[in-house]
Amino acid sequence: MNEDRQPKSLTLRQMLQSMLAGALGVQSGKNRERDFSHGKPSHFILLGVGFTVAFILVILGVVKLVLYLGGV
Numbered sequence: 001m002n003e004d005r006q007p008k009s010l011t012l013r014q015m016l017q018s019m020l021a022g023a024l025g026v027q028s029g030k031n032r033e034r035d036f037s038h039g040k041p042s043h044f045i046l047l048g049v050g051f052t053v054a055f056i057l058v059i060l061g062v063v064k065l066v067l068y069l070g071g072v
Helices: 012-024 029-038 041-069
Strands: none
Touching: 012 029, 012 041
16 A cells, blocks of 8 residues: 555544644644645634634633632
């Protein structure tokens, strides 16, 4: 079997890994090229928006917890 062969579309796991690596700034050139050649922009946009909303909610929750524990 040829391991260099890529599937026609990316799996959810591959898209999540690429999105998280891109958010951290550690995306490899090989994976970035794979994403652009096999991924759908709409999927990455939806994952990015979902990640951003989740990130904001987590930060908001942490701030509220710190304020609550600080007695403010």
